[in-house]
Amino acid sequence: MIDVDVDADRSIRTVTIDRPAVRNALTVDGLAELETAIADADESVIYLRGSGPAFCAGADLETVSGFDGDRERAEAFARRGQRVARAIEDAPAVVVAxxxxxxxxxxxxxALACDVRVGTPDSTYGEPGVTFGLFGAWGGTVRLPRIVGDxxxxxxxxxxxxxxxxxxxxxxxxxRIEDDPRTVxxxxxxxxxxxxxVLKRRLRDDRERATQERHEAQAFGKLVAAHADDIDAVLE
Structure with a gap:
C-alpha cells in the first residue's frame, strides 16, 4: 500500500500512497505502513504523493463502517491517524506534499501536517465528511485554522x-501550483x-496540541457511533 523510493543523489525519499482504485484511502494497516515509511527516513527531504489520479481520500470508509458504531474503535482509529500526522510534522526531514x-x-x-504543500493545477481539496455526519479527525481541526485562518x-x-x-x-x-510538485x-x-x-524545528516550535487532538478523536468516535447507518449508506 505504501511504496518507498529513495533518490540518494538528491537526498529525497519519495513515499507513495498506492491504492489508486479507492483514491488512496487509508486503512489501519496503511496508516501503520505510512508511519514506518516516515519514521525510517534518514534523507533530508520526504516527498509524499498519491498514486494515480488522487492524492488521498483519507480514511477508508469500509474500515470506518466496520467499526459498527463502536465509539472506542473509532476513537482509536482517529488517534492512529493523528499519530501519523504528528510523525510527519515532527520528522527531522522536511516533508513536501x-x-x-x-x-x-x-x-x-x-497534507496539512506536511511542511510544504504544492498542488498541481488539477488538485482539489475538501472536508466532505460533514455531508454524512462525520469529519476528518487526523488533526485537521487543530491545523486547518492555523494555516488558513478561523x-x-x-x-x-x-x-x-x-x-x-x-x-x-x-x-x-x-x-505553490506546479505541474510537477516534486521540483519543489x-x-x-x-x-x-x-x-x-534547524529551520524546520524552529518554525515548527508550537504550543500544546495533545488536548485539542484528544477532544477531536473523542468527537469523531461519538459521531461514528451516531452515524453508522449513514456511513453504510455512502458505501452502497
Whole structure:
C-alpha cells in the first residue's frame, strides 16, 4: 500500500500512497505502513504523493463502517491517524506534499501536517465528511485554522465544499501550483540539510496540541457511533 523510493543523489525519499482504485484511502494497516515509511527516513527531504489520479481520500470508509458504531474503535482509529500526522510534522526531514487530484478528509489533514504543500493545477481539496455526519479527525481541526485562518477553516469544514487549486493558493492552503510538485522537493533538497532541519524545528516550535487532538478523536468516535447507518449508506 505504501511504496518507498529513495533518490540518494538528491537526498529525497519519495513515499507513495498506492491504492489508486479507492483514491488512496487509508486503512489501519496503511496508516501503520505510512508511519514506518516516515519514521525510517534518514534523507533530508520526504516527498509524499498519491498514486494515480488522487492524492488521498483519507480514511477508508469500509474500515470506518466496520467499526459498527463502536465509539472506542473509532476513537482509536482517529488517534492512529493523528499519530501519523504528528510523525510527519515532527520528522527531522522536511516533508513536501505533492498534491495531484483530490485531497479529501484525512488526506487533506495529512497534507496539512506536511511542511510544504504544492498542488498541481488539477488538485482539489475538501472536508466532505460533514455531508454524512462525520469529519476528518487526523488533526485537521487543530491545523486547518492555523494555516488558513478561523474564517476559512470554519467555512471549509462546515460547508463540505470542494476547493480548487486557485482558491487553495489564495487562502494559503498550498504555497505553490506546479505541474510537477516534486521540483519543489528538489529545490529544498539542494540546500544544506543541517540548515533545513534547524529551520524546520524552529518554525515548527508550537504550543500544546495533545488536548485539542484528544477532544477531536473523542468527537469523531461519538459521531461514528451516531452515524453508522449513514456511513453504510455512502458505501452502497
Amino acid at each position: 505533492g498534491i495531484d487530484g483530490p485531497a479529501r478528509g484525512g488526506g487533506l489533514e495529512l 474564517g476559512n477553516a470554519l467555512e471549509i469544514a462546515l460547508s463540505g465544499r470542494t476547493i480548487d487549486a486557485g482558491d487553495a493558493l489564495r487562502m494559503g492552503l498550498i504555497s 522537493a528538489e529545490e529544498i533538497a539542494a540546500n544544506a540539510d543541517d540548515a533545513t532541519a
